[in-house]
Amino acid sequence: MSDLSSCRLSRRAALKAGVAAGFAGLLLPVLGSCTADDRLDSVTVAGGEPGGFYLEFASLLAASLQRNRVARQAMALTTGGSLDNLEHLLSGRATFAVALADAAAQRAAEAGATGVGITALGRVYENYVHCVVRKAGGISSIAGLAGRTVAVGEPGSGTSLTTPRLLEAAGLRSVAAGESAAGPGGAVTVLNLGLNDGLTALREGSADALFWSGGVPTAAIAAAHGDVGLNFLDISVLLPSLRARYGAFYDRVLIPAGAYEGLPAVWTVGVTNLLLCRSDLTDTTVKRTVELLVGHAEELIPRSSLGVQFLSPESLINTAGLPLHPAAASAYRELHG
Numbered sequence: 001m002s003d004l005s006s007c008r009l010s011r012r013a014a015l016k017a018g019v020a021a022g023f024a025g026l027l028l029p030v031l032g033s034c035t036a037d038d039r040l041d042s043v044t045v046a047g048g049e050p051g052g053f054y055l056e057f058a059s060l061l062a063a064s065l066q067r068n069r070v071a072r073q074a075m076a077l078t079t080g081g082s083l084d085n086l087e088h089l090l091s092g093r094a095t096f097a098v099a100l101a102d103a104a105a106q107r108a109a110e111a112g113a114t115g116v117g118i119t120a121l122g123r124v125y126e127n128y129v130h131c132v133v134r135k136a137g138g139i140s141s142i143a144g145l146a147g148r149t150v151a152v153g154e155p156g157s158g159t160s161l162t163t164p165r166l167l168e169a170a171g172l173r174s175v176a177a178g179e180s181a182a183g184p185g186g187a188v189t190v191l192n193l194g195l196n197d198g199l200t201a202l203r204e205g206s207a208d209a210l211f212w213s214g215g216v217p218t219a220a221i222a223a224a225h226g227d228v229g230l231n232f233l234d235i236s237v238l239l240p241s242l243r244a245r246y247g248a249f250y251d252r253v254l255i256p257a258g259a260y261e262g263l264p265a266v267w268t269v270g271v272t273n274l275l276l277c278r279s280d281l282t283d284t285t286v287k288r289t290v291e292l293l294v295g296h297a298e299e300l301i302p303r304s305s306l307g308v309q310f311l312s313p314e315s316l317i318n319t320a321g322l323p324l325h326p327a328a329a330s331a332y333r334e335l336h337g
Contacts, residue, residue, distance in 0.1 A: 040285055043071035046085035046094035047078060049154070049195045051220030052212075054081060054098050054273075056302040057124065061096070061275075064299045070288045080194060082158030083107070089276060090116055096289070100127055100158035100213060101272040101320035102165075102249040108322060117279030119325040121286060122293050122316035124300075125215065128255055129162060129269040131233040132210040132221060134202060139209065142170045142235050146186025148208035149177070151201055154194030162271065163190075163211040169241040199224045209233075213271060215305055217259045225260050232260075236267035249320055272310075272320045283327035290316075290331040 045062045048054025058076035065074040077094060079085050085097035086107040099107075108118040133139045139148065145167075152167075152174070153159030167174055173187045193201055193210075199220060201207035212218065224230060236252045243250055253270030257263070275293070277286065293300070297311035310316060313335050317324065324332070 038284055039069055040071040040095070040282075041073065043074040043095045043285075044088075044093065045074065045076050046088040046097040047076045048081050048085070048098070048157075048214075050078065051223075052081075052195050052218060053125075053127070053215030053302060053305075054079075054085075056215075056219075057300065058096075058098055060300050060302065064292055064296055065289070067299075068288075068292055068296060070285065070292060080154045080156030081160075083161060084156030086118065086276070087156075089118065089278060092278075095277065095281065095285075096121070097276045098124065099274055099276055100162065100249075101274055101322065102246065103158040103161050104274055104276060104322055105247075105249065105320070106161070118276055118322070119279045119328070120319040120322045121275045121277055121289055121325060121328045123272050123310045123318050123320070124275045124293070124316070125273050125305075125310055126251075126253060127158075127213045127271045127273045128216050128253055129159075129166070129235065129271065130210070130212045130214065130218065130221060130255070131166075131235050131268070132199075132202065132212065133208065133231050133233060135229040135231050137208055139231075139233070142166075142172075142233055142238065143186070144233075145170070145188050145209055146172060147188075149189040149191060149206065151193040151198030151207045151210040152190045153192070153211060153213075154197070155192050157194060157213075158271070159194075159211055159213045160192065162213055162269075165242060165246055166211070166235060166238055166269070169238040169245065170235075195220055202230075203228050215302060216255055222260055225263070230260070230263075232263065232266045232268065234267050235269055239269060242269065272318075274319055274322060276322075277325060279325060281325065283330075286325045286327035287331045290328050290335075294335060 043065050045058040047058030062074040062076045065071050082099035082103040085099050088094035089097040152163040174190045175187050195212050198210040202210050251270040255266050257265040294313050317332050
């Protein structure tokens, strides 16, 4: 295992062992004091696709919200991903949503005109954009996608927002299946497939590459790698163009060596993932949820996670420019003293 991979594993272990313990004396009695009168009856956390990080995190959060008496009942909702989650949040079908920072910023700006606010409770972890190809497919760079068929994310997912931006930054044109690819520059035939359908297409050869934004490792990708043998393309070379066009939502991050069995480390694009709520969520619920994020962080880390986690008071507040709910900001001020 590489030194960086070991460092990330150590960081995760340290978080599990230390962060929550350090705040337990301060926070656990507060959460334990919730009464039957001040808990929400029902809470829904909009998550993502089966086999992905979003749904796993949302399920852990829902279980923790119920176990720690923030709500009488809490459940995770299977969805298409970030954009879908934001619609569930704005419509009131979800109490909380996890979403990529770029998707959240775009939708918050649109929603602001309607008077409905999207606010953050915290930065919860980093999403890694995986550009997945078959080992036997002969594709070794992003430029090699020209003339190929690529799964770009299910409509409603954050991946479906980020992938066209990546292809644009690479100088590749997107065309729908059945459309003519004639025109200047390289063209990519795009399929609107999510994680599981995209992996099926990759296995069957009807897609040459798959874009997916999620944690490291993503369980469904790890399973497919065991079946057919996969590689990841370095797309970090697109960052200067990506940031120049769309802002500083994107970072250079490393998928560690061994995160997927036998594969070397590869640089890619990272996007901050946020836990969100509507601005009209009650201050009491927001405060107790922030206390849970800090005081029970060890309960909220997906078992498969090797990626960098942000579940600490110092990093939770760095929400990529999206405003914190006022009660969340107040809770963090209290924690920081």
